[in-house]
Amino acid sequence: MHNIPSTKKDWFKDRGYLHLTNRISKRDKEKVFNYISNPDKVKKHKFSPFILKQTDTRRYKYSQDLNRKSHKAVDDKGQITSNSKVRPIMYATHIDSHIYSYYSHKIIQLKYEKYLEIDSELNSSVTAYRQIISDDKVRFKYNVDFAKEVFDEIKDRKDCSVLAFDIENFFPSLNHSQLKNIWCHILGTKSLPRDHYTVFKSITNFSYFFYDDLRERRKGNLNEKNISNLKNIGKFQFFGNYQDFKETGIQVYKNQKKREGMISGIPQGLPISAMLANLYMLPFDKNIVNKLVRLRNCYYRRYSDDLVLICHNDDLDLAEKIVRDEISKIKLTISKAKTEKFNFKTVNNRLECFKIKNEQIIPNSYLQYLGFDFYGHKTLIKSANVSRFYREMKESIAMKAKRVKAVQEKQLTEDAIIFKRKIYRLYSFKGIKSRKTPAIKITFEEGKLIKKNYSRKYRGNFVKYAYRASDIMEAPEIKRQLRRHMLILKKYSTNFNFDNSPKI
DSSP: OOOOOOOOOOSOOOOOOOOSSOOOOGGGHHHHHHHHTOHHHHHTOOOOOEEEEEEEEOOOEEETTTTEEESEEEOTTSOEEEOOEEEEEEEOOHHHHHHHHHIIIIIIHHHHHHHHHTOHHHHHHBOTTSOOBOTTSSSBOOHHHHHHHHHHHHHHHOSEEEEEEEBTTHHHHOBHHHHHHHHHHHHTOSSOOHHHHHHHHHHHSOEEEEGGGTSTTTTSOOOHHHHHHHHHTTOOSSSSSHHHHHHTTOOOEEOOOEETTEEBOOOSSSTTHHHHHHHHTHHHHHHHIIIIIIHHOOEEEEETTEEEEEEOGGGHHHHHHHHHHHHHHTTOOBOSTTOEEEEEEEETTEEEEEEEETTEEESSOOEEETTEEEOSSOEEEOHHHHHHHHHHHHHHHHHHHHHHHHHHHHHTOOOOOOOHHHHHHHHSGGGOSOEEEEEEEEEEETTEEEEEEEEEEEOOOHHHHHHHHHHHHTOTHHHHHTTTHHHHHHHHHTTSOOTTOOOO
């Protein structure tokens, strides 16, 4: 008998980050629920500015200007710059986050799922940000399952064409009027109820400030001693009150992103952002299903802003035109630079991938989708992800070596210990088992700071992900990608003077 996982996602999450208002612990869950589930309370709620953190993802890719693979690129002025992808993530205060989470998981998502269930083709086409039970009924599907489904469809068709699309500036480009209309449609109302409208306004007419502007090294606005004193009285927040924040002079910005002369976009990273992204794409998804899946026997899948379409070879140009026409109807744009065309066909009893670029057919190509490279006859983890794993491994060891050196200098000793257990758990096959790891949590109870020891579930590492993907994909070649990972880890450790580093 299968142990079917619950599809009911809890709206409450104990968030650990500091913000302008206090952290909310689990013991206050019922009190918070009574507030956020009351429409009269929500419609009068004043949302706080978001904190904007910008994360850089270094990308190692081929540069035509440099004629080699590099982390650098050449800009319009001929200057060599970084090609890192900057992702702006916004964080709401804890109470605001709970409102977003409740409205997303307990109201909008439920109605959205019921709407999709009416149309089986539509229901199976949207895969991201949903709890879809796996075929064995014991877990939820994730990117590995969704990628496998696409690759299996290509294998079944054998001779077919594939279109892979990416939407330009997805979250910053969402049209507010369009979003509001679809929101009403899902709720079955002519206009948004007052509480929903308040939530809608908070994510369209939002304000934010930069996390870097808080840091002491930038402007001296963040006083670590004051934060410590606030924690001592049970306030886990950056400032005692909003007035203290205003007196720092930190610049608060309003959303000024424009598209076609209108303010557009919603923040990325909020508990409601992913749900609204799916909601916004609903008219597009319906039209693609009706015009291409039903009428032209195409296979369509959308994972957030990544679109893939499998069609007959003769329908390739028509399918691309329809996708571009339909995306323009919801005021978005398909990225031309990231649109890729492929033809799969059997050569010498082996399925091969051919990329179509500038009217040329390029053999030995691969379709890249959800972190995997599909060649037709084999599937591999995206090479950039494997490279990132090794880079993080080496950076972690080097950082620990630096700390050990500091201890040596401070204590005037040559003895040093590298904690191999943690490194092995993070970067080798020895960390593929789920387990409980010790952790510490600080809470405020009865006027005192209490330090609590607890066990946190460790779910595994990149090696576990790769091994699991290999099994799900039925692709042993994925495990072979990491066959030297332990050798590389041990060999790199010998570059540092650790007394107990392994010798090979």
